[in-house]
Amino acid sequence: xxxxxxxxxxxxxxxxxxxxxxxxxxxxxxxxxxxxxxxxxxxxxxxxxxxxxxxxxxxxxxxxxxxxxxxxxxxxxxxxxxxxxxxxxxxxxxxxxxxxxxxxxxxxxxxxxxxxxxxxxxxxxxxxxxxxxxxxxxxxxxxxxxxxxxxxxxxxxxxxxxxxxxxx
Amino acid sequence: xxxxxxxxxxxxxxxxxxxxxxxxxxxxxxxxxxxxxxxxxxxxxxxxxxxxxxxxxxxxxxxxxxxxxxxxxxx
Numbered sequence: 001x002x003x004x005x006x007x008x009x010x011x012x013x014x015x016x017x018x019x020x021x022x023x024x025x026x027x028x029x030x031x032x033x034x035x036x037x038x039x040x041x042x043x044x045x046x047x048x049x050x051x052x053x054x055x056x057x058x059x060x061x062x063x064x065x066x067x068x069x070x071x072x073x074x075x076x077x078x079x080x081x082x083x084x085x086x087x088x089x090x091x092x093x094x095x096x097x098x099x100x101x102x103x104x105x106x107x108x109x110x111x112x113x114x115x116x117x118x119x120x121x122x123x124x125x126x127x128x129x130x131x132x133x134x135x136x137x138x139x140x141x142x143x144x145x146x147x148x149x150x151x152x153x154x155x156x157x158x159x160x161x162x163x164x165x166x167x168x
Numbered sequence: 169x170x171x172x173x174x175x176x177x178x179x180x181x182x183x184x185x186x187x188x189x190x191x192x193x194x195x196x197x198x199x200x201x202x203x204x205x206x207x208x209x210x211x212x213x214x215x216x217x218x219x220x221x222x223x224x225x226x227x228x229x230x231x232x233x234x235x236x237x238x239x240x241x242x243x
Contacts, residue, residue, distance in 0.1 A: 002219045027218045028211040032202035034221045116211045125211075145196070149203060152181060152193040156207070160177050 003092030005119060007038045010091055012121040014055035017043035019109040019124040021100050021134065026146055028116055029128045030153050033146055037086075037093035041126070043106040044098055049076040052096065059089035102137025103130050128154050178204045 004024055011018060020028065023035025042052055053076050063072050064086040072078070079085070083098035099105045103112065103126065113124035126134070132150050135143040174182050181200040184190030194200055206214055 002216070003222065004215050004219050008215070024215065024218070027206075027214050030203060030207040030214065032199070032206045034218060034225070036222055118212050118215060145198075148189070148193040148196040149198045149200075151189040152184075152198070152200060153203065153207070155189040156177070156181055159180060 003036075004038055006091035007089070007094055008119055008121075008123065010055050010059055010089075011040070011123070012119070014051045014058070016040070016051050016055060017045075017048045017106070019106065019113050019126055021097065021103075021109065021126045021131070022095070023146070025126045025131055026150060028118070028125045029131065029150065031146060031149050033149060037095050039095040039097055041097045041100050041103075041106050041109045044080070046076070049079050052079060056087060056089065056094075059091050059094075061087040061089045061094065064088045064093060100126070100130075100134050102133040102135075128157065172201075174204065178207075 008020075010016075018040040019025075020038070021041050022037075022039030023031075023033065024038050026033065027035065042048060053074060056074055061074060063070065066072065079096075085096045087094045087096070100109055103109055109126055109130070110124055112127045112130040114127050115122050116125050117123075128150060132147060132154060135147040135150065180188070181190050181204050184194055184200070190200060193203075206217065209217060
């Protein structure tokens with residue numbers, strides 16, 4: 001099973017405008033803490049909502065953690081009326097975030113995103129600094145665990161960057 | 169297995185100086201040798217690694233069968 005790989009390929013295939021955030025973004029930056037879902041902050045413009053819906057339907061997405069009898073129509077209007085959604089899909093757990101705590105919506109996330117080539121496509125990944133801000137803002141125990149490692153990675157990166165010119 | 173050789177920069181995570189973020193992470197219980205291993209990989213390799221780890225945990229959970237539970241055993 002390659003859940004995250006398949007999900008990222010799904011994002012590429014349907015050309016979804018989004019920024020990788022949460023645990024997978026932390027992994028991309030070097031974190032060793034495993035995560036089982038992919039969190040993305042998605043653009044809420046109409047064209048992108050249509051792409052998101054097509055991708056979710058292709059992956060047989062269902063609401064995660066909701067009663068089975070809860071009426072739910074997977075369409076653009078539903079996304080428009082909500083903000084954050086958690087889905088089970090054929091490609092694993094996928095969480096859509098309209099906003100990231102401590103950062104903001106898609107535009108703010110893009111403004112503070114790095115670009116990485118992953119599985120043959122370029123993707124926005126929330127910057128390490130803003131990922132730390134989001135973990136700090138969320139403040140749950142699991143975020144605090146991630147936070148201390150991310151701060152160590154940031155410290156290591158900054159030390160490496162400041163030493164780099166000397167080694168050339 | 170071969171012994172892992174760490175660079176000087178990596179040693180700042182493996183054996184951090186007091187008062188640093190790395191020292192705080194270590195004291196919090198983070199195994200920073202795993203972080204160093206991850207930092208040596210490309211972003212794509214890190215994701216593949218994550219998928220492998222999650223898959224291994226999933227398989228372990230699937231195969232796990234309790235023979236007995238300590239709370240149920242008669243002393």
